Amino acid sequence: MNSPMNSDTWLLLRHTVRFGDTDAAGVMHFARLLEWCHQAYEESLERYGLAAAMVFPTPGHSLAVALPIVHCSADFQRPLICGDPLAIQLEPRRLDAGSFEVRYRFSNNGTAAAQGLTRHLAIASDSRQRCNLPASINRWLEASALGNGVQPLS
Amino acid sequence: MNSPMNSDTWLLLRHTVRFGDTDAAGVMHFARLLEWCHQAYEESLERYGLAAAMVFPTPGHSLAVALPIVHCSADFQRPLICGDPLAIQLEPRRLDAGSFEVRYRFSNNGTAAAQGLTRHLAIASDSRQRCNLPASINRWLEASALGNGVQPLS
Amino acid sequence: MNSPMNSDTWLLLRHTVRFGDTDAAGVMHFARLLEWCHQAYEESLERYGLAAAMVFPTPGHSLAVALPIVHCSADFQRPLICGDPLAIQLEPRRLDAGSFEVRYRFSNNGTAAAQGLTRHLAIASDSRQRCNLPASINRWLEASALGNGVQPLS
Amino acid sequence: MNSPMNSDTWLLLRHTVRFGDTDAAGVMHFARLLEWCHQAYEESLERYGLAAAMVFPTPGHSLAVALPIVHCSADFQRPLICGDPLAIQLEPRRLDAGSFEVRYRFSNNGTAAAQGLTRHLAIASDSRQRCNLPASINRWLEASALGNGVQPLS
Numbered sequence: 088m089n090s091p092m093n094s095d096t097w098l099l100l101r102h103t104v105r106f107g108d109t110d111a112a113g114v115m116h117f118a119r120l121l122e123w124c125h126q127a128y129e130e131s132l133e134r135y136g137l138a139a140a141m142v143f144p145t146p147g148h149s150l151a152v153a154l155p156i157v158h159c160s161a162d163f164q165r166p167l168i169c170g171d172p173l174a175i176q177l178e179p180r181r182l183d184a185g186s187f188e189v190r191y192r193f194s195n196n197g198t199a200a201a202q203g204l205t206r207h208l209a210i211a212s213d214s215r216q217r218c219n220l221p222a223s224i225n226r227w228l229e230a231s232a233l234g235n236g237v238q239p240l241s
Numbered sequence: 242m243n244s245p246m247n248s249d250t251w252l253l254l255r256h257t258v259r260f261g262d263t264d265a266a267g268v269m270h271f272a273r274l275l276e277w278c279h280q281a282y283e284e285s286l287e288r289y290g291l292a293a294a295m296v297f298p299t300p301g302h303s304l305a306v307a308l309p310i311v312h313c314s315a316d317f318q319r320p321l322i323c324g325d326p327l328a329i330q331l332e333p334r335r336l337d338a339g340s341f342e343v344r345y346r347f348s349n350n351g352t353a354a355a356q357g358l359t360r361h362l363a364i365a366s367d368s369r370q371r372c373n374l375p376a377s378i379n380r381w382l383e384a385s386a387l388g389n390g391v392q393p394l395s
Numbered sequence: 396m397n398s399p400m401n402s403d404t405w406l407l408l409r410h411t412v413r414f415g416d417t418d419a420a421g422v423m424h425f426a427r428l429l430e431w432c433h434q435a436y437e438e439s440l441e442r443y444g445l446a447a448a449m450v451f452p453t454p455g456h457s458l459a460v461a462l463p464i465v466h467c468s469a470d471f472q473r474p475l476i477c478g479d480p481l482a483i484q485l486e487p488r489r490l491d492a493g494s495f496e497v498r499y500r501f502s503n504n505g506t507a508a509a510q511g512l513t514r515h516l517a518i519a520s521d522s523r524q525r526c527n528l529p530a531s532i533n534r535w536l537e538a539s540a541l542g543n544g545v546q547p548l549s
Numbered sequence: 550m551n552s553p554m555n556s557d558t559w560l561l562l563r564h565t566v567r568f569g570d571t572d573a574a575g576v577m578h579f580a581r582l583l584e585w586c587h588q589a590y591e592e593s594l595e596r597y598g599l600a601a602a603m604v605f606p607t608p609g610h611s612l613a614v615a616l617p618i619v620h621c622s623a624d625f626q627r628p629l630i631c632g633d634p635l636a637i638q639l640e641p642r643r644l645d646a647g648s649f650e651v652r653y654r655f656s657n658n659g660t661a662a663a664q665g666l667t668r669h670l671a672i673a674s675d676s677r678q679r680c681n682l683p684a685s686i687n688r689w690l691e692a693s694a695l696g697n698g699v700q701p702l703s
Contacts, residue, residue, distance in 0.1 A: 103287070105280045106297045107424050111417035111477055111606045113300035117618040117667075118415065118587065121580040126259045129323075133257070139324025143260045144573045146267035146322060156579040160622035168300060169283075169419055170293025205579075261578055265452045265571035265631055271464040271513075272429040272569065279426065298419045310425040314468035323573055359425075411595070413588045414605045421608035434567045437631075441565070447632025451568045454575035454630060476608060477591075478601025 097134035098178075098231055100127050102193075104171040114166035121159055124191045124203040127175045135227050142223070151212055152221050157186075158206040165200050167193075173200065179231040184219050185209045187228055251288035252332075252385055254281050256347075258325040268320035275313055278345045278357040281329045289381050296378070305366055306375050311340075312360040319354050321347075327354065333385040338373050339363045341382055405442035406486070406539055408435050410501075412479040422474035429467055432499045432511040435483045443535050450532070459520055460529050465494075466514040473508050475501075481508065487539040492527050493517045495536055559596035560640070560693055562589050564655075566633040576628035583621055586653045586665040589637045597689050604686070613674055614683050619648075620668040627662050629655075635662065641693040646681050647671045649690055 102123055110116040132142055140148050167173070178190040191203040211218040220228075256277055264270040286296055294302050321327070332344040345357040365372040374382075410431055418424040440450055448456050475481070486498040499511040519526040528536075564585055572578040594604055602610050629635070640652040653665040673680040682690070 103284070105283055106293075106418055107276050107279055107426065109419035110414055111419070111421045111608075112615060112617070113298065113419045113606070114617075116415055117621060118580055118583040121583060122261050125261055125580065129259050130257070133324070139260075140322075143323045144267065144575070145324070146320070146573075153574060155574070155576075155628070156625060158622070158624050159579060160620070162620050163618060166300070166617070168294075169297045170287070170299070260572055261580065263573035264568055265454075265573070265575045266461060266463070267452070267573045268463075270569055271467060272426055272433065275426040275429060298421070300419075307420060309420070309422075309474070310471060312468070312470050313425060314466070316466050317464060320463070411592070413591050414601075415584050415587055421606065430569050433569055437567050438565070441632070447568075448630075451631045452575065453632070454628070474608070476602075477605045478595070478607070 094231060094233070097131045097227075098176065100130055100175045100177065102127070102173045102175055104167050104169055104173065106169050108167075109169050112166075114168055117161065117163060120161045120163070120193070120201055120203050121205075123173075123175070123193075124159070124161075124189070124205055127177060127191055128189055128205065131177050131179075132227060135230065137223050137227060142221075149212065152218060153210045153212055154207045154220075154224070155210060156205050157208045158188075159204060161201065161203045163201045165195075165198070167195065167200055171195050171200075177231070179228050181220070181225070181228045181232070182206070185217050187220065187224065248385060248387070251285045251381075252330065254284055254288075254329045254331065256281070256327045256329055258321050258323055258327065260323050262321075263323050266320075268322055271315065271317060274315045274317070274347070274355055274357050275359075277327075277329070277347075278313070278315075278343070278359055281331060281345055282343055282359065285331050285333075286381060289384065291377050291381060296375075303366065306372060307364045307366055308361045308374075308378070309364060310359050311362045312342075313358060315355065315357045317355045319349075319352070321349065321354055325349050325354075331385070333382050335374070335379070335382045335386070336360070339371050341374065341378065402539060402541070405439045405535075406484065408438055408442075408483045408485065410435070410481045410483055412475050412477055412481065414477050416475075417477050420474075422476055425469065425471060428469045428471070428501070428509055428511050429513075431481075431483070431501075432467070432469075432497070432513055433464075435485060435499055436497055436513065439485050439487075440535060443538065445531050445535060450529075457520065460526060461518045461520055462515045462528075462532070463518060464513050465516045466496075467512060469509065469511045471509045473503075473506070475503065475508055479503050479508075485539070487536050489528070489533070489536045489540075490514070493525050495528065495532065556693060556695070559593045559689075560638065562592055562596075562637045562639065564589070564635045564637055566629050566631055566635065568631050570629075571631050574628075576630055579623065579625060582623045582625070582655070582663055582665050583667075585637070585655075586621070586623075586651070586667055587618075589639060589653055590651055590667065593639050593641075594689060597692065599685050599689060604683075611674065614680060615672045615674055616669045616682075616686070617672060618667050619670045620650075621666060623663065623665045625663045627657075627660070629657065629662055633657050633662075639693070641690050643682070643687070643690045643694070644668070647679050649682065649686065 176192040188206040193201040330346040342360040347355040484500040496514040501509040638654040650668040655663040
């Protein structure tokens with residue numbers, strides 16, 4: 088249903104470096120990249136068809152499963168300046184029944200500029216114990232793996 | 242050249258509330274609105290045709306005139322939650338030869354949600370004294386005033 | 396009980412401008428001032444003796460009254476650079492039975508640099524209607540008014 | 550000169566979780582940890598005796614060597630809520646003549662809560678090529694290694 092070509096609609100995103108993302112060195116402040124990663128993760132879910140309220144806590148709408156980030160990292164290859172138009176390629180990957188990670192490749196006019204990673208763990212909201220990923224996230228992970236030409240986990 | 246209808250392309254923008262914009266009250270953290278305002282100001286200039294490097298300091302590219310914000314304010318009418326799709330209507334206005342302000346009206350599905358304001362002063366980079374607005378900003382201000390059905394300053 | 400001299404312990408705070416607070420103009424990014432204001436408000440309540448969980452939502456601890464910000468503003472008198480040591484003078488003021496505001500005066504080595512304002516409204520968490528300020532906040536407001544040499548509201 | 554006991558004055562810092570650091574899950578937003586890391590790095594240099602302007606770009610004060618972050622990571626062991634008082638233990642380490650990293654261990658009332666890492670590269674401002682670390686940073690690194698009971702690099 089989701090062909091490799093289609094996955095670009097939710098895995099290939101765009102972002103422009105804004106003035107508030109820079110610091111006095113004149114370039115993007117390093118910690119902003121992780122914020123862009125999370126925004127891209129949210130936009131990807133949204134484009135795939137998962138409304139924010141299905142995945143993220145909103146007032147008056149409790150979730151059975153929380154997906155906190157337990158690890159993140161970033162690598163910076165070249166400075167980014169205000170106005171730079173970025174492409175962000177997302178590579179979501181299921182790690183096991185209860186966790187997944189997303190790799191984010193940032194490029195500027197075709198040149199790799201930076202890379203981010205977030206690792207998420209499924210936690211049952213009531214018991215605070217590890218649990219299985221929600222079905223909605225599994226669908227997004229599987230469709231994304233297909234889209235990347237990767238075999239889905241069986 | 243810029244008809245009232247066309248001004249929407251650089252004065253009516255979109256933003257989605259992201260998880261990192263919220264706080265533990267479950268809604269948008271108040272200070273984020275001012276960041277969205279500045280991002281909208283940058284996007285408006287860009288859509289109008291002014292590249293970021295013409296208005297904002299970038300490495301190795303000095304600007305004759307800086308446009309620091311000397312005042313800002315925000316009013317919050319209703320809470321905004323993660324995933325809310327916002328329309329942002331910008332109303333730039335020249336105050337005098339050396340300053341302008343931008344009003345930002347945020348609405349969520351047609352209902353007014355919040356309003357922001359930034360006031361900018363032209364400062365000559367070499368003397369650090371007040372000076373006239375750059376011609377590029379004056380063009381954007383004038384086109385925007387026309388687009389809003391307001392008479393341009395003569 | 397709270398003499399004018401003592402109120403300095405919770406109304407006169409310190410903050411150092413950090414690199415992540417600056418932008419590519421080399422100075423503090425305007426929106427950061429509002430974040431510093433809220434941090435100073437939190438630190439003031441804490442120093443006065445009100446634990447964060449009494450005033451701000453924390454997991455598993457519901458509050459009868461929320462105190463959302465309905466208005467904020469800031470004025471910038473001079474640029475602030477990385478490493479600048481700031482003094483912040485807070486002036487909390489009750490507006491009526493259900494609202495208050497806090498003015499924040501930032502100075503750098505005795506010279507006024509910027510000023511912020513946040514206005515807060517008491518909202519009953521269950522009905523989402525306006526209500527009276529919590530007793531704890533009233534105590535802080537009254538002690539702060541005494542400390543500033545202002546007569547408390549009767 | 551800098552005994553193990555003394556190094557605590559610049560390697561053991563404090564931070565309180567603030568409301569603006571949280572998200573709608575009620576706990577610290579993951580990306581804020583990296584901002585705290587950089588603030589702790591700045592405070593550590595300052596406490597050791599290196600003024601901000603010696604290490605970070607400030608207007609009108611050019612630096613011969615920039616120290617951009619080329620890699621960062623964070624691990625999150627337990628949620629942090631508004632008001633949590635944190636201790637931050639810094640472990641700076643020289644990697645080679647032109648790079649160093651800092652590990653940041655965050656604990657809450659004696660319990661490990663999170664860990665961050667930033668890796669910095671020395672870049673000559675004029676040539677944009679890799680170069681040796683500035684002498685000031687080397688002094689801080691060496692004194693910190695002594696303080697941690699680690700032998701200094703010879």
